[in-house]
Amino acid sequence: MKIHDISLPIHPAMLVWPGDCQPRFPRTGDLAAGDEATVTAITFSAHTGTHVDAPNHFIAGAPGVDSLDLSVLIGPAVVVDTGDAGAISARVLAALDIPHGSTRVIFRTANTRTDALRKAFREDYVGLTPDGAQWLLDRGVRLIGVDYLSVGSTRENVATHNLLLGAGVILLETLDLAALRPGPYQLIALPLKLVGLDGAPTRALLIEPD
Numbered sequence: 001m002k003i004h005d006i007s008l009p010i011h012p013a014m015l016v017w018p019g020d021c022q023p024r025f026p027r028t029g030d031l032a033a034g035d036e037a038t039v040t041a042i043t044f045s046a047h048t049g050t051h052v053d054a055p056n057h058f059i060a061g062a063p064g065v066d067s068l069d070l071s072v073l074i075g076p077a078v079v080v081d082t083g084d085a086g087a088i089s090a091r092v093l094a095a096l097d098i099p100h101g102s103t104r105v106i107f108r109t110a111n112t113r114t115d116a117l118r119k120a121f122r123e124d125y126v127g128l129t130p131d132g133a134q135w136l137l138d139r140g141v142r143l144i145g146v147d148y149l150s151v152g153s154t155r156e157n158v159a160t161h162n163l164l165l166g167a168g169v170i171l172l173e174t175l176d177l178a179a180l181r182p183g184p185y186q187l188i189a190l191p192l193k194l195v196g197l198d199g200a201p202t203r204a205l206l207i208e209p210d
């Protein structure tokens with residue numbers, strides 16, 4: 001069984017969305033300082049590194065991340081490559097070979113080819129347009145994975161999130177897909193059980209078929 005860990009390492013110098021706090025790990029206990037044990041506190045945004053968005057990230061009063069359906073977060077997923085496309089639009093999607101009936105779709109884009117997650121933030125990352133989001137909704141997709149900090153392109157980020165989170169689609173963001181080929185996998189994505197929060201750090205794995 002070949003397991004691909006598609007989660008991004010979390011560390012203080014990592015790329016975060018502009019305005020989000022950088023991760024910090026202050027020690028409340030330290031063996032080196034003579035304490036009985038080393039204990040580290042964790043301070044970062046719920047949208048740090050590989051994470052899921054909950055419906056209440058953009059929709060007031062909607063459920064939080066602990067309500068997400070685990071049966072959507074585990075199961076067959078397809079990785080598709082969008083080539084040099086500057087955005088994931090309905091037109092781009094129609095030209096891809098997304099197998100009929102796919103419920104979990106993960107997009108490997110030019111963000112991966114340019115190693116964008118390990119560089120400074122850029123506004124022109126490849127994201128999903130609202131008409132692309134609608135295209136996926138119309139085909140019954142329940143989970144969407146992307147290889148940058150947010151699912152929607154900068155200008156249309158709110159509209160894309162509203163469409164997808166409003167329809168109960170689970171968004172899996174900031175995936176490290178550098179080692180991944182397009183094709184079918186089994187996805188396991190387990191967000192931390194943070195009560196009522198708008199997102200949660202997630203360990204995400206893709207398992208290759210035998």
Ligand SMILES: [Zn+2]
Pocket residue numbers: 047051052053149150173199
């Ligand atoms: Zn997010």
